[in-house]
Amino acid sequence: MLKVERDSGRVLIFAPIGRDGPASAELCRRVGLPAEVCSNLTQLLQGIEAGVATVLIAEEGLFGQDLLPLFACVEGQPPWSDLPFVILTSRQEQPAVAAWRQRLVTSLRNVSLLERPVQAITLTSTVQAAFRARLRQYEVRVLLEARDRAAQELEAQVIARTSELEEANGQLRRQMSERARIEESLRQAQKIEAIGQLTGGVAHDFNNLLMVISGGLDMLDRQTDPDRRKRLMDGMRQASQRGAGLTRQLLAFSRRQSLAPEAVDLARQIGSMRELLDRSLRGDVHVRLEFTPDLWPIEVDPGELELVVLNLAVNARDAMPEGGTIVVRAENVPASPSAVGDFVRLSVIDTGTGMPPEIIARVFEPFFTTKDIGKGSGLGLAQVHGFATQSGGTVEIESEAGRGTSVILLLPRSQRTPAADQHHLIDLHLTRPTTGSVGCVLLVEDDDEVAALVAEMLGQLGYEVIRVASARAALGALANGRVVDVVVSDIMMPGGMNGVDLAREVRKRRAELPILLTSGYAEAAKRDADAEGVRILPKPYLLTELAAALQTARDQNLTGEPSTRAH
Numbered sequence: 001m002l003k004v005e006r007d008s009g010r011v012l013i014f015a016p017i018g019r020d021g022p023a024s025a026e027l028c029r030r031v032g033l034p035a036e037v038c039s040n041l042t043q044l045l046q047g048i049e050a051g052v053a054t055v056l057i058a059e060e061g062l063f064g065q066d067l068l069p070l071f072a073c074v075e076g077q078p079p080w081s082d083l084p085f086v087i088l089t090s091r092q093e094q095p096a097v098a099a100w101r102q103r104l105v106t107s108l109r110n111v112s113l114l115e116r117p118v119q120a121i122t123l124t125s126t127v128q129a130a131f132r133a134r135l136r137q138y139e140v141r142v143l144l145e146a147r148d149r150a151a152q153e154l155e156a157q158v159i160a161r162t163s164e165l166e167e168a169n170g171q172l173r174r175q176m177s178e179r180a181r182i183e184e185s186l187r188q189a190q191k192i193e194a195i196g197q198l199t200g201g202v203a204h205d206f207n208n209l210l211m212v213i214s215g216g217l218d219m220l221d222r223q224t225d226p227d228r229r230k231r232l233m234d235g236m237r238q239a240s241q242r243g244a245g246l247t248r249q250l251l252a253f254s255r256r257q258s259l260a261p262e263a264v265d266l267a268r269q270i271g272s273m274r275e276l277l278d279r280s281l282r283g284d285v286h287v288r289l290e291f292t293p294d295l296w297p298i299e300v301d302p303g304e305l306e307l308v309v310l311n312l313a314v315n316a317r318d319a320m321p322e323g324g325t326i327v328v329r330a331e332n333v334p335a336s337p338s339a340v341g342d343f344v345r346l347s348v349i350d351t352g353t354g355m356p357p358e359i360i361a362r363v364f365e366p367f368f369t370t371k372d373i374g375k376g377s378g379l380g381l382a383q384v385h386g387f388a389t390q391s392g393g394t395v396e397i398e399s400e401a402g403r404g405t406s407v408i409l410l411l412p413r414s415q416r417t418p419a420a421d422q423h424h425l426i427d428l429h430l431t432r433p434t435t436g437s438v439g440c441v442l443l444v445e446d447d448d449e450v451a452a453l454v455a456e457m458l459g460q461l462g463y464e465v466i467r468v469a470s471a472r473a474a475l476g477a478l479a480n481g482r483v484v485d486v487v488v489s490d491i492m493m494p495g496g497m498n499g500v501d502l503a504r505e506v507r508k509r510r511a512e513l514p515i516l517l518t519s520g521y522a523e524a525a526k527r528d529a530d531a532e533g534v535r536i537l538p539k540p541y542l543l544t545e546l547a548a549a550l551q552t553a554r555d556q557n558l559t560g561e562p563s564t565r566a567h
Contacts, residue, residue: 009034010036012036012038012047013036015061022037027124030124041061056086059089059090074108080144081141084110084111084112085110085111086114206243208449208520210539213540215457215542216239216456219457231452238449263298264299266411273309284324285323286324291330295344296344298413299391311384313348316349319404319405324350329345332345341412342413343413346408347406347407349406350406352405392412395407439485439486440483441463441466441485442468442474442488442489443466444487445490460543475505475506484513485554486513487506487515488550492520500517516550518539520538533556
């Protein structure tokens with residue numbers, strides 16, 4: 001293979017006949033080109049392989065020679081090299097010589113032919129031009145080598161960067177795997193939290209119902225008065241109806257509740273709920289019904305509709321601790337590009353505390369609630385969403401912190417005529433039996449059925465009963481001159497003050513007044529109650545358990561003086 005070194009800046013001369021060789025070398029030296037004369041073809045080949053800038057050959061020196069090694073040497077040049085040859089020719093024009101010369105030019109590739117006699121300046125300028133061309137090849141070689149080195153360095157950098165990226169990708173995959181593990185752990189924690197919320201709310205609600213049923217059954221064996229037995233039976237029936245309603249909420253949330261849609265006159269159905277709504281809300285919360293005169297009938301399950309309205313009204317009540325107005329409004333919504341078909345818009349609007357965006361985003365999530373533990377299962381709005389969806393409609397919430405909330409349902413219009421008779425979900429009739437022989441109990445209970453049963457049980461024990469529905473109302477009762485010997489209060493109540501807060505306030509004002517707390521979810525405030533030294537009686541409880549708990553509470557507060565009375 002041809003070797004070319006950058007310092008091989010010499011001219012090889014092969015002219016073995018006559019004085020062409022020495023003379024040409026002398027001419028090259030005069031113009032500053034190092035020259036070396038070769039005596040035979042073998043020496044020429046060795047010189048070319050050692051490194052040369054230009055080769056000057058007299059063609060007669062090649063006649064009869066084996067030129068294949070020379071052609072192979074030229075053919076084996078690197079890509080950047082094209083060794084220049086200057087060949088001195090004669091005037092011979094024979095066909096054989098011409099053919100041989102043509103083959104020589106073709107095989108040596110970069111050839112300049114000078115026909116003798118040739119002037120010295122022509123020879124030297126031709127050799128110089130070939131020499132300069134060779135030097136430019138050397139420069140190209142340097143650039144190509146630099147390019148190759150850069151390419152190698154780039155390739156090395158690419159390999160290194162690829163390795164770094166592989167490591168980074170490995171770290172990212174590990175981080176993604178860790179994140180997925182953490183997210184799964186979070187989901188499990190959220191499931192556990194959701195189960196806890198469900199457990200607290202449902203346990204509280206069902207314990208209240210069981211309190212009415214089990215306590216009522218216990219009381220039935222002790223009653224001979226038909227009217228009292230009827231009241232107890234009515235209370236237990238109402239409790240079972242409430243339990244069925246809670247079960248419907250759970251099924252509606254899971255969308256497994258079998259609805260029975262029918263044509264419903266919305267104004268008549270909700271209008272007949274007015275008394276139910278008034279009894280379900282506080283005295284400082286007012287309901288206003290606003291229905292357009294030509295309101296269309298809707299195709300829904302009437303019982304589920306009442307449950308939805310009741311849920312929304314109770315939520316609105318809880319959002320207005322200082323009282324306010326709940327507007328139940330209904331109006332027709334004709335078909336439009338955004339609403340395929342005719343709908344009736346049912347809105348429940350309150351003037352309460354409103355909700356920030358982060359709460360609005362979660363209100364329809366199952367088990368999500370902002371109420372205290374035990375005060376709700378978190379299924380109310382989920383049930384509303386399930387009802388609207390199963391009925392072929394939609395529900396949305398508009399709210400702003402401090403500006404109230406609007407829950408808006410779009411319910412499908414019915415093409416049928418509503419039936420003349422109506423069926424309602426529940427009747428919240430309440431009785432308050434009173435007797436008075438052993439003292440007066442201030443009963444603080446927001447659940448009407450539980451309050452009715454406990455009042456009956458207290459009456460059986462010989463107590464006169466004053467019932468209020470909130471802690472603030474209880475403090476007002478203690479301050480208005482009523483005679484009170486013991487306070488029996490539920491722990492979880494509306495209005496921002498629970499039973500433990502009430503006990504704390506009563507202790508400040510009447511330290512000797514006995515207090516007994518009850519709860520369907522006793523764990524919710526057990527630590528706070530223990531800190532106040534107040535006993536919690538878990539629901540459901542029997543008459544004997546209530547009697548024992550009352551006696552214990554009164555004994556704990558016994559100071560040698562008669563029982564404290566508020567005057």
